[in-house]
Amino acid sequence: MKSLRLGTPFLLLLPAIVVLLATVALPLALSFYSSLTPFKLTRPETLWVFVGARNYVNAFTDPVFWAAFGRTVLLLTVALNLEMLLGLGLALLMERVTRGQRLLRTLMMFPMMFSPILVGFQFKFMFNDNVGLINNALQSLGITDAAIPWLINGTLAFIAIVTAEVWSSTPVFAILILAGLLAMPREPIEAAKVDGCTPWQSFRYVTWPFIMPFAYIAMTIRSLDVGRAYDIVKIMTDGGPARRTELIWTLVARTAYSDARMGAANAMAYASIALSIVFTVYFFRKLAAARTQIAAEW
Amino acid sequence: MATVELERLVKRYGPIEAVRAIDLTIADGEFVALVGPSGCGKSTTLRMIAGLEEISSGAVRIGGEVVNDLPPRSRNISMVFQSYALYPHMSVRENLGFSLKVAKRPQAEIDRRVAEASDILHLNELLDRRPSQLSGGQRQRVAMGRAIVRKPEVFLFDEPLSNLDAKLRTQMRTEIKLLHARVPSTVVYVTHDQVEAMTLADRIVIMRDGLIEQVGTPDEVFRRPATRFVGAFIGSPTMNIVDADIVDGRIVFPNGDWLPVPDRFVGARLGNRCGLGIRPDDVYPTGHGLPSAAGSQVVEREAIVSVIEPLGNETLVFASYGGHDWVARMLNPSPLEPGRPIAMSFDLAKAHLFSTDHGRAIEPTGG
Numbered sequence: 001m002k003s004l005r006l007g008t009p010f011l012l013l014l015p016a017i018v019v020l021l022a023t024v025a026l027p028l029a030l031s032f033y034s035s036l037t038p039f040k041l042t043r044p045e046t047l048w049v050f051v052g053a054r055n056y057v058n059a060f061t062d063p064v065f066w067a068a069f070g071r072t073v074l075l076l077t078v079a080l081n082l083e084m085l086l087g088l089g090l091a092l093l094m095e096r097v098t099r100g101q102r103l104l105r106t107l108m109m110f111p112m113m114f115s116p117i118l119v120g121f122q123f124k125f126m127f128n129d130n131v132g133l134i135n136n137a138l139q140s141l142g143i144t145d146a147a148i149p150w151l152i153n154g155t156l157a158f159i160a161i162v163t164a165e166v167w168s169s170t171p172v173f174a175i176l177i178l179a180g181l182l183a184m185p186r187e188p189i190e191a192a193k194v195d196g197c198t199p200w201q202s203f204r205y206v207t208w209p210f211i212m213p214f215a216y217i218a219m220t221i222r223s224l225d226v227g228r229a230y231d232i233v234k235i236m237t238d239g240g241p242a243r244r245t246e247l248i249w250t251l252v253a254r255t256a257y258s259d260a261r262m263g264a265a266n267a268m269a270y271a272s273i274a275l276s277i278v279f280t281v282y283f284f285r286k287l288a289a290a291r292t293q294i295a296a297e298w
Numbered sequence: 299m300a301t302v303e304l305e306r307l308v309k310r311y312g313p314i315e316a317v318r319a320i321d322l323t324i325a326d327g328e329f330v331a332l333v334g335p336s337g338c339g340k341s342t343t344l345r346m347i348a349g350l351e352e353i354s355s356g357a358v359r360i361g362g363e364v365v366n367d368l369p370p371r372s373r374n375i376s377m378v379f380q381s382y383a384l385y386p387h388m389s390v391r392e393n394l395g396f397s398l399k400v401a402k403r404p405q406a407e408i409d410r411r412v413a414e415a416s417d418i419l420h421l422n423e424l425l426d427r428r429p430s431q432l433s434g435g436q437r438q439r440v441a442m443g444r445a446i447v448r449k450p451e452v453f454l455f456d457e458p459l460s461n462l463d464a465k466l467r468t469q470m471r472t473e474i475k476l477l478h479a480r481v482p483s484t485v486v487y488v489t490h491d492q493v494e495a496m497t498l499a500d501r502i503v504i505m506r507d508g509l510i511e512q513v514g515t516p517d518e519v520f521r522r523p524a525t526r527f528v529g530a531f532i533g534s535p536t537m538n539i540v541d542a543d544i545v546d547g548r549i550v551f552p553n554g555d556w557l558p559v560p561d562r563f564v565g566a567r568l569g570n571r572c573g574l575g576i577r578p579d580d581v582y583p584t585g586h587g588l589p590s591a592a593g594s595q596v597v598e599r600e601a602i603v604s605v606i607e608p609l610g611n612e613t614l615v616f617a618s619y620g621g622h623d624w625v626a627r628m629l630n631p632s633p634l635e636p637g638r639p640i641a642m643s644f645d646l647a648k649a650h651l652f653s654t655d656h657g658r659a660i661e662p663t664g665g
Contacts, residue, residue: 187383190350193370194377195397195448205400209387293387295430 031266039263041256046263055267064243065268068251069275071158075247076226076279079165080219086166087173087218088211094174095181109175111168120235123164127151127236154244157237161245164232169225173218180214181207209294216287220280227276248272299326299484300361300374300451302347307356309342309508316342318508319356329478329485331499333492334531339508340488341456347486348377348454361451376445377454380461382437384429390416390440391425397448415443418480419473435466442474446481455487459494471497492532496520504528524659526652529575535614539575540622541654544568551620560646561595562662568651572660575650578625583615584641586628595647600639617642 035055039047059065090108097104111119126133127150138144150156184207192202230249233239239250248268256265302324309317317339324330332340345351347358349370357364365373376397384393392399394415398408416422419439429437438458445453458474459467475498478485489495495502496516504511504519504527512524523529529537542549547564548556549572559568579588584598601617601624613631616623619642626642634640651660 185381185383187379187381188385190348190370191377191379191383191385191444192396192400193350194348194375194454195400195444196371197400198371201400205396206385295386295428 032270034263035266035270037263039261039266041260041262051263055264056271058264059268059271064246065248065251065271067243068246068248069271071245072227072229072247072249072272072275075158075162075165075229076223079162079169079226080222082162082166083170083173083222084215084219086170088177088215090170090174091177091181091211094178105175105178109171112171114168116168116231117235119164119168120232123160123167123232124151124236127160127163151237152241154241157241157245161233161236164236165226165229168232169222172222173215176214176218177211180211184210209290212290213287213294216283216290220283220287223279223283224276227272227279248275299482301326301359302452302484302486303357303359303362304343304347305357305359307343307346307358308354309339309346309351310354316508317346320505320508320510322503322510322513324484324486327482327484329487329498329500330503331487331489331495331501332503332505333489333495334505334511336490337507338505340490340503340505343505344377344454344456344486344488347452348375349373374451375454376448376450376452377456378441378445378458380457382429382441382461384437384440384444386429389426389428390421390432390443393429393440394421394425394443394447397444411447411449415447418446418477419443434462435470438462438470439473442477446477451484453483453485455485455489457489458487460489460491467494474498493534496532502532504531522659523575523650526573526575526657526659529650529652529659533577535578535625535627537575537577537650538581538622538624539573539652540620541571541573542620544570544572549574551622553621555599555620557597557599557620557644557646560649560651560662562647563651563660565663566651566660568660569653569655571654573652573654573657575652576624576644576646577648578614578627580645580648581624581626582643583617583626583628583634584643586630586632587643587645588629594645596643596645598641598643601642602639603634603636605636606634 034047036052037047037049038051038055094101094104094108114122125131129135129147129149129152132150134150135147138148148156150160188206188210189202192206197205228249229247230253233245233247233250234253237245239246239254249272252265252268252272255261255268302322304320304322306319306321307317308315308319320339320343322330332343334340342351346353347360349365349368353366357366359365360373360375385396388396391412394412395408398411412425416425419442421436421439421443424432424436424440429440432440438461441458455474459470462470471494478498487495487498499516501513501515502519503513506527512519512528514522514524519528519532523532523537526539530539540551542551542556544550544559545556547559549559550556557574582588599619601619603615603617604623605616607614607616608631613628613634615626615628615634617626617640618624624642628634652658653660
């Protein structure tokens with residue numbers, strides 16, 4: 001009887017434990033183990049060959065991996081900063097709207113309602129050097145005669161991808177920062193006006209500290225998003241031309257499914273997850289600091 | 299210091315007029331309280347002076363200059379908000395010095411003026427704390443400190459004490475009074491608490507429904523209320539006001555009981571109905587009133603005691619006469635029993651009569 005009583009809590013938790021083991025712990029362990037083997041999908045027996053850290057060493061000494069890694073960090077930095085600035089601007093404008101704000105808010109979120117795959121296709125079309133909208137417009141306006149090779153030149157292709165990414169996800173920042181603006185008390189801003197602040201000073205010293213936590217929440221969400229960026233790039237450039245827009249996850253997917261080198265791909269994927277964790281921890285620290293600063297009660 | 303003038307000042311929200319063409323002149327260095335029930339337009343008026351609310355029509359002048367189109371920062375004012383509105387992310391020191399920092403004053407001057415203000419308001423121990431680490435009264439003091447550091451032309455207070463508990467409110471009231479004595483300045487002070495207004499202000503402006511009912515010193519508005527509303531609003535406990543008919547020099551209550559028309563109103567145009575107002579100090583159980591001053595006109599009636607509220611030094615007696623429960627202030631309390639008849643003295647020399655048509659006080663003819 002005694003052993004049964006001790007076991008009751010365990011028994012009650014058992015279904016949850018089983019589900020977690022089967023869906024999280026096991027795949028995680030398996031994928032980590034496979035990253036320590038030369039596992040190829042086409043040769044299943046390679047799963048049983050243990051090679052230690054060789055996949056990691058290979059990845060970390062491979063310039064292609066580091067290029068993809070660096071490009072992912074660059075995309076994160078550029079896209080997040082642009083989205084932050086544009087989202088902040090949109091939110092500040094939106095807060096001023098007195099009539100039809102709900103309708104405008106809904107309209108503003110439209111880009112978030114499309115699948116990234118479709119966004120990728122749409123921007124691939126728009127940036128097409130022959131039939132694309134952008135070149136067409138530039139030429140009709142007489143700004144240029146040449147067909148700008150948007151998706152062919154490495155730098156231009158990166159700009160095109162950033163544009164698509166920013167278009168589809170700026171609303172995340174806008175909506176969260178707007179929530180912050182609507183939630184902040186009005187009196188400190190009025191006090192700042194009376195205290196002699198210009199509009200810029202009230203924003204800089206009073207409004208901004210209040211909405212900073214909201215900006216960091218958006219940053220966290222979006223850094224995870226961009227850290228795993230795959231779909232838009234896959235459609236627009238497929239990491240090309242000649243790997244000039246390769247990101248970590250397009251590289252991982254290519255290694256895993258085109259080259260069937262699952263072991264090597266898993267090793268790179270773990271490196272990417274480490275990157276995401278670093279960003280998340282960073283933004284969470286910033287968020288906590290910003291919240292303490294304004295003595296937030298939430 | 300500066301004068302503040304309001305001229306035909308109007309605030310409209312759509313079709314609603316929150317402030318309806320008010321005129322007011324506040325002298326240099328004067329402490330003026332705007333008082334009235336919620337929704338009377340007092341806060342809106344203050345916010346128009348501050349520049350936080352647009353002026354629909356009319357003019358606000360500070361120091362003789364029309365400031366309608368100036369932003370708050372150019373009006374040289376300070377404001378203390380009901381919610382204190384401290385900057386939560388700044389220390390007390392930074393809160394106090396903020397206005398000087400944005401004005402790009404030299405650091406040495408900022409330090410000196412912050413030190414001055416914190417001396418006056420006893421904030422020295424708290425300078426490095428954040429607002430969230432302060433009590434309500436301390437936050438209130440920081441808010442006032444922030445206002446005086448600026449050395450503005452005009453101080454604006456928007457119900458600054460209403461978030462404090464009763465004891466602290468009394469204490470802060472005294473501090474504000476001392477502060478005004480130490481830092482001479484023009485003050486516009488909004489409150490719904492008539493006691494605050496009476497104790498602090500040089501002059502009181504009583505507002506209702508966007509209009510000014512009366513402007514006067516605390517003594518004037520108490521002794522000579524211009525309207526029935528002012529009579530009822532100022533003074534605690536509230537003035538007894540009873541509607542009655544005027545018949546043959548008598549004030550006749552609905553149940554037939556009556557009091558004579560006070561001597562000083564004999565010959566006045568009373569019409570045939572009016573509101574009789576007598577303060578609780580001027581009606582008392584016979585023998586328990588204030589020592590009667592010269593020129594009193596005491597009439598005695600039998601009234602039935604309904605409720606007794608002992609307050610220690612005095613007792614409030616509610617006694618029914620003429621179909622109305624009169625509040626009376628009884629000094630030198632003696633035991634009374636509800637339901638028993640007692641002799642009540644009505645000092646009619648201090649009575650007020652209000653028109654039942656428009657609520658204005660009827661001018662006495664003499665006395």
